[in-house]
Amino acid sequence: MSNHDHIASHDAHAHGEGMDKKRIWSVFFVLLALTALEFLIALGFVHHWGILQKGTLVNVIYIILTLVKAFYIIAFFMHLKFEKSSFIVCCSVGFILIVYFIILMLIEGGFLHGAMNHQPIFPH
Numbered sequence: 579m580s581n582h583d584h585i586a587s588h589d590a591h592a593h594g595e596g597m598d599k600k601r602i603w604s605v606f607f608v609l610l611a612l613t614a615l616e617f618l619i620a621l622g623f624v625h626h627w628g629i630l631q632k633g634t635l636v637n638v639i640y641i642i643l644t645l646v647k648a649f650y651i652i653a654f655f656m657h658l659k660f661e662k663s664s665f666i667v668c669c670s671v672g673f674i675l676i677v678y679f680i681i682l683m684l685i686e687g688g689f690l691h692g693a694m695n696h697q698p699i700f701p702h
Contacts, residue, residue: 597654605654612647616640 597605619639623629630636653659658666 597657601654605650609647609650612643612650616643 619630619636624632624636658669
């Protein structure tokens with residue numbers, strides 16, 4: 579009976595360190611602020627005021643903001659922040675490899691696109 583009480587108290591403690599209402603609302607407002615910043619950049623700085631031009635800089639800003647939002651969603655709402663560090667490293671390595679393979683495929687696709695335009699398969 580004592581072992582069962584110890585396990586139950588350990589489970590209650592493990593779930594108690596997770597998300598409370600205050601943290602949920604703080605993460606919500608961080609995500610809201612990041613989304614508002616993305617809209618401000620897209621609608622204000624790029625289209626309305628013309629401060630930024632569409633291009634690489636704006637795309638890099640969007641990618642960074644999206645990765646920060648993805649971190650918050652994964653860390654807090656998927657509870658990865660409260661897991662063991664080895665599990666976090668395992669998931670991170672998998673994510674980095676997927677991004678690496680996507681980048682390699684985009685580079686290879688760009689090369690093939692250029693090669694196919696200069697040397698068509700069926701010449702006229």
